[in-house]
Amino acid sequence: MxxxxxxxxxxxxxxxxxxxxxxxxxxxxxxxxxxxxxxxxxxxxxxxxxxxxxxxxxxxxxxxxxxxxxxxxxxxxxxxxxxxxxxxxxxxxxxxxxxxxxxxxxxxxxxxxxxxxxxxxxxxxxxxxxxxxxxxxxxxxxxxxVRDTPQADVAVAVHGSDALLFKQFIVTATTTNNGPATATGVVTTTQLPAHTSHVTGLPANCAFDDPANKVTCTQASLAPGQRVSVPFTAYLALLTLGHFTITTTRTASSPLDPNPANDTASIQCTAVTTLLVHC
Incomplete structure (x- = not known):
C-alpha cells in the first residue's frame, strides 16, 4: 500500500x-x-x-x-x-x-x-x-x-458433597472461560480415588475411564464469561476408609491459556466409616 x-x-x-x-x-x-x-x-x-x-x-x-x-x-x-x-x-x-x-x-x-x-x-x-x-x-x-495473540483463560473448580449411604457422593466439576477470547476444544479431567467402583449421571460429553478412575469431559467451545458445571455421582468400594483427594485439571484448550495457576483444583474428602463420606 x-x-x-x-x-x-x-x-x-x-x-x-x-x-x-x-x-x-x-x-x-x-x-x-x-x-x-x-x-x-x-x-x-x-x-x-x-x-x-x-x-x-x-x-x-x-x-x-x-x-x-x-x-x-x-x-x-x-x-x-x-x-x-x-x-x-x-x-x-x-x-x-x-x-x-x-x-x-x-x-x-x-x-x-x-x-x-x-x-x-x-x-x-x-x-x-x-x-x-x-x-x-x-x-x-x-x-x-499491536495485534495481540488471542488468549482464553480457562479456569476449573471442583466441589464434593457428603454421602450418608453406600459410599456415594456427588462431585461437581466446573469450567469457566475468563476470556478474553472464545475457548475451543476444552478438555478437563477429574481424578477420583483409587477405590472408585463406578460413576453415574455423566452427560454425553463426559466419559468415565474405569481403570484410571478418571472422568474426562470435552466442551466444543466456551464463550468469554461462560461457565459449565458437570455434576455426577461417584461410588466408592464399600470397605474404603481414610482420606482421599479429588482433582480437576484443564488438560487442553485453544487458544493459549495465559494463566496456568487456575488450571487445577482439588478437594480433600474422608471416608469416615464404611458408609459415610465427608468432603
Missing amino acids: ARLTLALPASAYASTAVTSVSATTVRPGDTLDIALTGTSEVDFVAETSIVVAADSALGALPAFTTLVSCTDPAMRPCTNEGTYYNAPLTAADELVFTGATAGRTLSLRINDDAPAGTFTLVTVYSQFMGGSALDAPVTGPTITI
Missing part, C-alpha cells in the same frame, strides 16, 4: 503541534485521543483548521481509524475527508489575529480490522481567505498498532 505524501509549501502562515496523545501503543478497539493546537502568524478573516493525516504504509488515517468525537462543539464539526481528518479551530468566518492559538482533541477509534504496524501523525494548519492556504506539515509522534 502506498504511503501518504503531502506536497505542501513551506509557508509561514501558522504553526501546529500535537501537544499530546493518549497512548503511543494501541490495539484494535482502543480509542486514541490526539490533542492539537494551532497558532496563526498572520491576520485572516478565515476558516481555520488542522488537517490530521498519517504517514504510514498502513494507508490513509481514516482507512484504519474511525472518528469518535472532537472537543468543543462551539467550533465547526470535525470531519472525515477520505484521506485525512479535518479539525476546525473556529466557527465559520471567525476573525483570526496573529498569535491567536486554539486547540481541540480529536478522538479516533482503532478499527477492529486494523493491521499491526506504525503510523506517524502529520498535521497541517489550514486557513481560508478567498482560497486555501496550507502551512508546512508537522510530523510526529509515531503510534504503534
